[in-house]
Amino acid sequence: MDKCNLCKNNDADKTGSHIVPHFLLKRIENIDGKTDRDYEIGYKIERLKSASHFGRSVQPERLEETFGEITDEDIDKNKHPLVVDNFLCSDCEERLAHIEGIYSQTIETIEKTEYESGISTSNGILFWASVLWRLSVHGESGVKLTAVQNELLRVILDSFLPAKNEKFNEKLIAESDLVKELSYKIIRCHNCVQDEAKWLLFHPDFYDSLCLFIDEFVVAFSLSGQHDEFNTKDCFGINDLILDAPVNIIGGNEVIKPFDRSIFIEFSKKIVDMVKDVYVGGLDEFFDEVHVAAGGKGDKMPAELKQEIMAEITSDEKKNGRKYSQDEIVKSTYEVMKKYAP
Numbered sequence: 001m002d003k004c005n006l007c008k009n010n011d012a013d014k015t016g017s018h019i020v021p022h023f024l025l026k027r028i029e030n031i032d033g034k035t036d037r038d039y040e041i042g043y044k045i046e047r048l049k050s051a052s053h054f055g056r057s058v059q060p061e062r063l064e065e066t067f068g069e070i071t072d073e074d075i076d077k078n079k080h081p082l083v084v085d086n087f088l089c090s091d092c093e094e095r096l097a098h099i100e101g102i103y104s105q106t107i108e109t110i111e112k113t114e115y116e117s118g119i120s121t122s123n124g125i126l127f128w129a130s131v132l133w134r135l136s137v138h139g140e141s142g143v144k145l146t147a148v149q150n151e152l153l154r155v156i157l158d159s160f161l162p163a164k165n166e167k168f169n170e171k172l173i174a175e176s177d178l179v180k181e182l183s184y185k186i187i188r189c190h191n192c193v194q195d196e197a198k199w200l201l202f203h204p205d206f207y208d209s210l211c212l213f214i215d216e217f218v219v220a221f222s223l224s225g226q227h228d229e230f231n232t233k234d235c236f237g238i239n240d241l242i243l244d245a246p247v248n249i250i251g252g253n254e255v256i257k258p259f260d261r262s263i264f265i266e267f268s269k270k271i272v273d274m275v276k277d278v279y280v281g282g283l284d285e286f287f288d289e290v291h292v293a294a295g296g297k298g299d300k301m302p303a304e305l306k307q308e309i310m311a312e313i314t315s316d317e318k319k320n321g322r323k324y325s326q327d328e329i330v331k332s333t334y335e336v337m338k339k340y341a342p
């Protein structure tokens, strides 16, 4: 058996580990199929393939906009990609559950102006580090951190998450060099409606100030304490909001800056556009690979051929089922290429 990703010591015997804490995941999308309020969509973005996952009764028009129509069968077959086996040992699962238990208590506190969430920044750092680390090491959420970043987060978590039956030692973490450079900012939509499509998205362009869209929160988490990237790269139009948000560093109480739902709706539109762009960019690479594999001239498929395949993929006849599914893409690609085969 593989070793636990967190302690690297015990066997990774735990099954059903959540890559995203359950209390957040169930707000992003219904994973049990037991509530009526499961109108959320979770997105995973990967450059070379369409990898999306979704709740059981998602808003059809929203999905269709991005992925084409989805059938009940597609949804039933959808195994949740963020619940995994043999990622952690049972001990580390409990250590993570402990910090999640603490952080989940902050979720009901919400105000219209900057507010303290009710926990210390050391708890906040451990919680958000654990989410980012899991998403990165699991590696199927679009963005991976560097090996150095992953290892730093792992060491922080392994050093300061208390073992079973032990108390969290605020003093130990407050005095450590490991976390003294670290800082994070949180903004949160204070008046999102519950049915709103929520996001789970690691912004792919932010490397230093790691930028996570999760539920109604946006978290900017920097291992160097710098958030300068928000001065130079677009973050779906909310750069100023993040730059103006209070900085949380070790040794204080976590402060969150709220924002209005109109802003949430505005950046959600931009995220949908990016999902489409990333998706089409991935297809572009795929077409080139197929072209080369089929013995085509040069390393790029001619643009006209790509356009013809895209027209085939998006044709109205493919309304039923997921026209953007990998099977459909492969089929359409070969159908069009076949016409030109010698």
Ligand SMILES: [Zn+2]
Pocket (backbone or CB within 6 Å): 004, 005, 006, 007, 008, 009, 010, 088, 089, 090, 091, 092, 093
């Ligand atoms: Zn472990």
